[in-house]
Amino acid sequence: MRGKRERLLREMYAAMHARLGPSGWWPGETPLEVCVGAVLTQNTAWTNVTKAILRLRDAGVLASGQALLSLPEADMSELIRPAGFFRLKAVRLRNLLRFLDDACGFDFSVLAGQELDYLRPRLLNVSGIGPETADSVLLYAVGLPTFVVDAYTRRILHRHAMVPDDIPYHELRDVFMDVLEPDVPLYNEFHALLVRVAAQWCRARAPRCADCPLCPFLDGGGA
DNA sequence: ATCCGGGGAT
DNA sequence: ATCCCAGGAT
Structure with missing residues (x-):
């Protein structure tokens, strides 16, 4: 029962x-930032993620998805180092950003108009994006009702x-x-x-x- | 089952 | 100086 x-x-x-x-509570100032945080927080504490996000902000690369995408991977790794697993996460974040770029060009309102059951499997198909990261992006960045x-x-x-x-x-x-x-x-x-x-x-x-x-x-x- | 790495607590 | 914590891929 x-x-x-x-x-x-x-x-x-x-x-x-x-x-x-x-x-x-919202894990980021913008939908883009939420997505970055969702990857960086994998198996790590938020205090560490905050440091990494600040470093990205200070570097000016958090302003747009394109700015993040154009950042060389070595630079990305170094900036997000405080979050741990930094080489791995640089790749995973890039994978997610690429997905977002061609799914909606970083216009999250486009994703908000899609079905959860359509979008979620696609997100899960991105290497480095597991169920928790996917749901975090869907709920907090896109605004779709997934727990x-x-x-x-x-x-x-x-x-x-x-x-x-x-x-x-x-x-x-x-x-x-x-x-x-x-x-x-x-x-x-x-x-x-x-x-x-x-x-x-x-x-x-x-x-x-x-x-x-x-x-x-x-x-x-x-x- | 093991790898990936940092920050904080002990 | 260790131990402990927290997702995803292989």
Whole structure:
């Protein structure tokens, strides 16, 4: 029965929102920047990504997709070095930029008019773009209603005994999308709240369950 | 199962 | 000086 899971997810959302308020969170100033961040943040912390983005901004190459594309790969690697896996990510970012260039010429409103089920597989077909990166681009840069799942999401739901630890990406995504109506602001805010809870309370080591907004939903946490 | 690399915590 | 953290490809 999944009416129970639906109620639980909505209550968790409400609890986080009540404690933390609206996040107003967007992982970048522009859609282009969101795409850059989506690649750079693969398997790395946001603090590192921020440094890399700043370096790109200061170098003036973040102004347009063309500027980024015309940057030699060696220069790109060096600029994004703080984000880690920098040679790999320079290639992956280039792949994504090339895709965006010929899919829409960096006019993201064109992509916003396309079907999620059409665009998502195409994005996943780009080498270096996996499900999380694709969903992050689709939700935050394009504005299509796909739920972004990450290690934080997995950890929080697993610790609340809602999913197995090794649940595949698409199944975890379905946990949300099977139950939540397609709603970009809702998906945006839900993900943002999970990220904030994971960072401040549901940390990988030394979690602070006692005063976590999701404490009431813990096994034996009352309610 | 292993590789790719950095920053922060311990 | 290590250990730990976080996606995707092969």
